[in-house]
Amino acid sequence: MERLHHKVWPLGRPHDIPAPAHTLNDNLFRHAAATPDKAALVFYGRVTTYAQLGDQATRIAGWLQNRCGVQPGDRVGIQLQNSPQWVAAFYGIIRAGAVAVPINPMNLTDETDYIVEDAGIRTLFTAQDRERELEPLLAQNILDHVIVATYSDELPADPHENLPPEIAAPRATLPGHCTAWAEMIAANETPAPFTRTPQDLAVMPYTSGSTGRGKGCMHSHQTAIHAINSMVDWFGLGGEDVFFCVAPMFHVVGLQAGLNSAIQAGGTSVILPRWDREIAAHLIREFGVTAWPCVPTMIIDFLNRPTLRDDDLATLRVLWGGGIAMPEAVAEKLRRLTGLTFLEGYGMTETIAPTSANPPHLPKPQCAGIPVFNTDVAIVDPDTLTPMPQGETGEILISGPQVMLAYWNNDEANAESFVTLENQRFLRSGDLGYLDENGYIFIVDRLKRMINASGYKVWPTEVEAKLYHHPAIEEACIIASTDPYRGETVKAVAVLKPGATLTAKELSTWAHDHMAAYKVPRLLEIVTALPKSGSGKVLWRELQERENAKSKDTTQ
Structure with a gap:
């Protein structure tokens, strides 16, 4: 096929790169051998070196094989928040020759049940705050083995203030059917030699289920590493980089752009379990973060901090991500503050991160970039x-x-x-x-998100991008509302900036100066927060279904 984008290709980069001839396991253990004392992970100030991470992964692999009966190709679940244990569990599963299945730690029992049964998971890593939600799965013999981590085991002696309760909680007594993480590590089981190939199945993330039940996406070491290379090589990431890993690791942005890119490059990952803009600012400054893969909602929130400082992002040299388009008004504020352009990209769970990325020397706003290698x-x-x-x-x-x-x-x-x-x-x-x-x-x-207003096609993402220029709006989501005359009309669901006020009439008057008349939101609902997925995407479908239910009630 004709590749028009080669005219704007990143400077000094080849158009194509060779197929990976190594595995995710090699990515970790080559650095554990070459730079054993280098910081691989930082968790609220506590450092895990590459040698320590490799040792933990080896012990975990031995436990999975010898105590849990895990065989090559078996699926093993990880239902943890971002933490050193998440990283060690992932690479331990890989070292055991098994397939890692990341699971959202915020899932309810039935959501976890679906993935566990669909993937055939018999062994699962989780945290002690999730143990009760898993009891039904153990009682029904759906799971055979559950290894339970305590996040506070990985905290420094003098941890950061204002930690989430589940992160700060001390080790709890577990029921007999669960194994404590510390017990597994202390057992020091030895795994069999690693024999998997680049073509073997390695990781199987599930889609978010925005169009029904989530689907398991089968990725080999090779598909995953090509996606990693498409960021490491594209952005020139290396061992000197410090990555900010706050995007959830159960999602491909956090897993690939954050964790696995850092490991492949031999860099350092500064891990934050959940988004907190004040702690994020502290960690970025304290550890000199240079590379931050994220979703635009994080940047929007970060730049709206009342305590925002000019030097908050002074150490950053590359900032990239996707999920939703970066609003132009927010991108301009970022440029004024840092001189950086948020390099937008586009990817899916099915492509385990990037399909496209903006060339660093010629980025375009509100654009997914060009196809990668x-x-x-x-x-x-x-x-x-x-x-x-x-x-x-x-x-x-x-x-x-x-x-x-x-x-x-x-x-x-x-x-x-x-x-x-x-x-x-x-x-x-x-x-x-x-x-x-x-x-x-x-x-x-999205193909199924179009609004049909009197026969005119309205794309919600386009209208949302315009609304971010409104001085009163902090976040917005556009949905369709049933209209007896137009069929559907445009409705804005918005979060306002502190102290701001806005009416539907005021918004419509403003919007008429910024977009075609048929795109103008005629309805406005003010909310305190927009519903979001664990990866930071606005759950537009949830808002749409709520609106559809209202329309149905009024017509009955």
């Missing part, structure tokens, strides 16, 4: 799969080495999601976008 993107009519002319909107199709092998045990989804064009295998993203004359990708919206 070895990657092709096609824009097609979603009904006929006919290629769309350059500049016209269609469904985004993705072909590249980072695309998953398949959905786990889901032949129907695989048949629907993969197509062949010009003898290339492409993944249907379900996202709408277009390419400009230089191959930059502009995301319009």
Whole structure:
């Protein structure tokens, strides 16, 4: 396929890179051997060296094999907050030759139950604050082994103030059917030699389930490492970098852009379990963070701090991420403060992070960048799969080495999601976008999110980006509301800045000066916070379903 984006390719980078010939296990243990005393992880000031992390991963692998009966290819779950234990569990599972399945630690029992049963998980790593939610799974013999971590075991002697209660909690007494993390490490079990290949299954994250039940995305060492290389090589990341790992590790941004990129580069990861803008500012300054992969909602919140200082982000040299488009007004404030451009990218769980990224020397705002190494993107009519002319909107199709092998045990989804064009295998993203004359990708919206107002197509993401310029609005989400005349009308759900006020009429008057009339929000709902996923994405579907329920009630 024609690669228009080669005209704006990152300076000094090859267009394609070789297929990875090593594994995720090699990424850790080569640094444990070469730089054993270097800080791999920092948790509220406590350091774990590469040698210590490698030792823990080895002991965990031995326990999984010898005490839990884990065999190569078996799926093992991790349901923890960001922590040194999360990292050690992940690399311990990899060292055991098993497949790591990250699970959102905020899931309720039935949500965890679904993933555990669907993936065939028999062994799970969790934390002591989650043990009660797992009791039903143990009682039903769905799980055989649960290893329970205590986060405070990894804190320094003089920990940071205002820690989340579950992080600061001392070690608790566990029921007999659970194994304490400390017991597992103390057992010092020896694993069998590592025999997995780059082509073997390594990690299986689940989609968020925004279109139904989540699906397991099967990724090999090779697909995962190509995605990692597509960030490490693209942004020039190296062993001297200090990564800020606050994006949740159960999500591919935190797992790949944060944790695994840092390990591959031989850098240091400063870990924060959950987003806290004041603690984030303290850690960035104290440890000289240079690389921060995140979602725009974190930057929005960070820059809205009343205590914001000019030097809060002085050590940063690269800031990148995705999930949602970075509002232009926020990006401009970031540039004024730091001189940095937030380098937007685009990816999916199915591509275990990047499909595209902005070239550092030629970034474009409100843009997903250009396809990364070895990657092709096609824009097609979603009904006929006919290629769309350059500049016209269609469904985004993705072909590249980072695309998953398949959905786990889901032949129907695989048949629907993969197509062949010009003898290339492409993944249907379900996202709408277009390419400009230089191959930059502009995301319009989710295929199923379009609002039809009197026959006019309204893309919520576009309207949201405009609303961030309103002086009273801190965050906004656009949804559809039923309208007896227009069919659907545009509704804004907004969080206001402290002390600000806004009415629907005032918003509509302002919006008429900034967008086409059919896109103007005619309805406004003020809320204290927008619902968000664990990865920081606004849960627009939840707001839409709530609005649909209201409309249904009024028509009955």
